[in-house]
Amino acid sequence: MNRWLLWVPLVIFGLFFAAVAVGLIMPKDNVIASKMVGKPMPEFALPGAIEQRPSLSSADLKRGKPTLLNIFASWCVPCIAEAPQLLELQRAGVEINAIASRDTPDDVANFLNRWGNPYTRIGSDTTSRVQLELGSSGVPETFVIDSKGIIVHQHIGDIRPEDVAPLLQLVREAG
Numbered sequence: 001m002n003r004w005l006l007w008v009p010l011v012i013f014g015l016f017f018a019a020v021a022v023g024l025i026m027p028k029d030n031v032i033a034s035k036m037v038g039k040p041m042p043e044f045a046l047p048g049a050i051e052q053r054p055s056l057s058s059a060d061l062k063r064g065k066p067t068l069l070n071i072f073a074s075w076c077v078p079c080i081a082e083a084p085q086l087l088e089l090q091r092a093g094v095e096i097n098a099i100a101s102r103d104t105p106d107d108v109a110n111f112l113n114r115w116g117n118p119y120t121r122i123g124s125d126t127t128s129r130v131q132l133e134l135g136s137s138g139v140p141e142t143f144v145i146d147s148k149g150i151i152v153h154q155h156i157g158d159i160r161p162e163d164v165a166p167l168l169q170l171v172r173e174a175g
Contacts, residue, residue: 034135034143034154041149042133046123049100049108056097056123062149066174067095068167069143070119071131074103074111076139082158083115089164090118094171098122101131101139142167146174 036042045057061067070086072079090096098119100108108122125131134143137156144153144167153170155163 033156034151036133036135036151037154039151041145041151042130044123044130044133046099046125046130049098049103049122049124050105050112052109053117053119053122056099056121058149060097060121061145064147065095066147066171067097067120067145068171069134069145070096070098071101071125071134071136071139071141071143072098072111073101073139074107078158079111079140080115082140082160083118085159085161085164086118087116089159089168089171092164092168094168095120099125099130101125101128144170144174 041058041061043058045059046055048055061069068089072082086096096118098121100122103124103126105124108124112119123130131139131141134151135154140158142155142159143151144155146152152174153167155167159167
């Protein structure tokens, strides 16, 4: 009987190891979706991120026209990858507003000069307060806002070419 008890710690360790291995091999979905989808835009007023574009507030997103709200940063590599798709959406007539997260005016200006500026307004969220209120878990992230300021869709990650048509459709339906 005593010999059997010697194996108990090894069996417990083996079970623990197996549970960790399964978690690493087959992780749960690690995307954190916003709980704000279907709810009104939280109240905020951000200063302008650059001189060439006006500031951004929640009131700007309730002006009777659907819009995209893109959260980006100059230091974000996937934000560079989505730049052509944002310009394509702008050319298709979509109003795109932005929140520059944890960025400086010079860095934002350099980013936009290099990769294009599809934004009507750009707010500077240096502490990520508004980004967190939106339930955003990172950059880039894009929200479809309807004409009344209700968040109707959240797109997590960079916008890829195959995402342009569905986002365009969502904006048109949000009118």
